[in-house]
Amino acid sequence: MRQDYIDQAKQVLRDNDRGTYTVPTHGLYPFQWNWDSALSALGFAHYDEDRAWTEIETLFDHQWECGMVPHIIFHEYDPGYFPGPEVYATGRPTPTSGLSQPAVAAFAARRMFDRAKDKEMARRRAAALLPKMHAWHEWFYRTRDPEGTGLVAIIHPWESGRDNSVDWDAALERVSTEGVGTFQRRDITHANPAHRPTHAQYERYIKLVQIFRELNWDTSKLHDASPFQVVDPGFNAILIRACADLADLADLLGEPGMATRSRALADRGIAALETLWSDGMGQYLCYDRQVGALIESPTVGGLLPAFAAIPTERAAGISRRIEVLGRSCEYLIPSHDPTAPEYDGLRYWRGPVWLIVNYMIADGLCRAGQTDMVGRIMTDSLRLIDRSGFAEYYDPITAEPCGGAHFTWTAAMVLEILAQEAELA
Numbered sequence: 001m002r003q004d005y006i007d008q009a010k011q012v013l014r015d016n017d018r019g020t021y022t023v024p025t026h027g028l029y030p031f032q033w034n035w036d037s038a039l040s041a042l043g044f045a046h047y048d049e050d051r052a053w054t055e056i057e058t059l060f061d062h063q064w065e066c067g068m069v070p071h072i073i074f075h076e077y078d079p080g081y082f083p084g085p086e087v088y089a090t091g092r093p094t095p096t097s098g099l100s101q102p103a104v105a106a107f108a109a110r111r112m113f114d115r116a117k118d119k120e121m122a123r124r125r126a127a128a129l130l131p132k133m134h135a136w137h138e139w140f141y142r143t144r145d146p147e148g149t150g151l152v153a154i155i156h157p158w159e160s161g162r163d164n165s166v167d168w169d170a171a172l173e174r175v176s177t178e179g180v181g182t183f184q185r186r187d188i189t190h191a192n193p194a195h196r197p198t199h200a201q202y203e204r205y206i207k208l209v210q211i212f213r214e215l216n217w218d219t220s221k222l223h224d225a226s227p228f229q230v231v232d233p234g235f236n237a238i239l240i241r242a243c244a245d246l247a248d249l250a251d252l253l254g255e256p257g258m259a260t261r262s263r264a265l266a267d268r269g270i271a272a273l274e275t276l277w278s279d280g281m282g283q284y285l286c287y288d289r290q291v292g293a294l295i296e297s298p299t300v301g302g303l304l305p306a307f308a309a310i311p312t313e314r315a316a317g318i319s320r321r322i323e324v325l326g327r328s329c330e331y332l333i334p335s336h337d338p339t340a341p342e343y344d345g346l347r348y349w350r351g352p353v354w355l356i357v358n359y360m361i362a363d364g365l366c367r368a369g370q371t372d373m374v375g376r377i378m379t380d381s382l383r384l385i386d387r388s389g390f391a392e393y394y395d396p397i398t399a400e401p402c403g404g405a406h407f408t409w410t411a412a413m414v415l416e417i418l419a420q421e422a423e424l425a
């Protein structure tokens with residue numbers, strides 16, 4: 001059975017491999033996505049280390065001079081996707097978006113480095129990536145934390161990766177759609193519209209892109225100009241973990257200055273995360289910079305901080321919170337509390353389970369000694385594969401497979417989970 005999963009997962013990776021990068025899935029996402037690539041590299045690393053490094057290197061080949069690493073690289077023209085390069089109009093030699101995404105690459109690089117069988121190759125390739133990843137992290141703190149709070153803001157829901165989370169509802173509602181014009185979505189021709197964001201959300205997504213395009217994608221101006229500025233604990237935790245992992249890598253690769261700077265960013269971030277903790281909700285919350293208030297919504301973004309080195313009592317709190325969520329669903333971890341009124345078990349980030357999120361939360365909980373909960377999360381993840389194959393995401397109550405099928409990072413996570421299981425056995 002396990003070997004079957006491994007073979008199937010590798011087949012998904014092979015089918016979505018475009019040589020130097022992978023597409024998340026054929027049709028719905030026909031280009032390279034930033035955090036998809038970084039997490040998918042972990043899958044390749046189990047059987048082709050060279051290809052795994054290439055995945056991340058290709059992403060960084062398209063880094064902007066300011067340090068930003070775009071969330072989509074439009075390697076090849078594909079009319080089946082909206083919004084394509086002509087909507088972003090960033091003017092890059094190979095077209096890219098002008099937004100970024102959760103900075104998970106340094107975590108992946110560190111993990112690949114630690115596990116590498118070919119140590120010499122890993123040293124060489126990690127050393128070349130190191131300054132690029134560090135420049136990206138510094139770019140985030142420079143441009144998205146202008147007041148030096150220790151936490152960065154996203155300026156578009158797409159940056160979080162959790163596109164239509166309830167976390168953004170109120171902030172997005174305030175984005176005016178005046179002048180946005182008409183457009184034709186393509187996502188709902190590839191996936192069930194009931195699994196995707198609404199038209200009203202898309203109008204605001206596009207409006208924000210138009211605002212940034214008017215500023216010629218000058219990333220030093222976008223934060224202040226954006227009507228949407230939200231501090232996402234999940235996004236920050238991933239960046240904090242990446243800074244900590246990069247610091248360790250920098251030490252190992254003889255870059256002590258970079259290590260010190262990166263560790264300082266991580267430490268400051270951990271301390272600042274504390275301002276997002278809610279005793280009442282038993283989890284972390286998003287913070288809306290435009291209105292200066294926490295956003296009281298029970299999403300998985302507030303559980304993802306387990307991925308960073310938060311205090312042990314906070315990790316224990318997150319584990320307790322997941323335990324409670326488990327009482328109202330069959331499969332952990334729902335992206336939104338199933339007992340909350342806005343919960344929608346099929347709709348993208350408003351309820352469904354995502355294996356990449358399960359993996360990151362379990363990884364952090366494991367470091368914090370929450371092993372029972374880690375076991376439950378891993379078991380549920382594999383039960384979903386068993387029931388519904390390699391989907392983009394799953395209904396946490398029925399296990400219905402949702403979004404795109406034959407999904408790259410889901411397959412990569414299965415390889416990761418099975419390898420960890422084998423290690424523990």
Ligand code: DGY
Nearest residue numbers: 071072082158163187
């Ligand atoms: C999409 O097209 O749904 C993406 O998440 C945007 O990056």
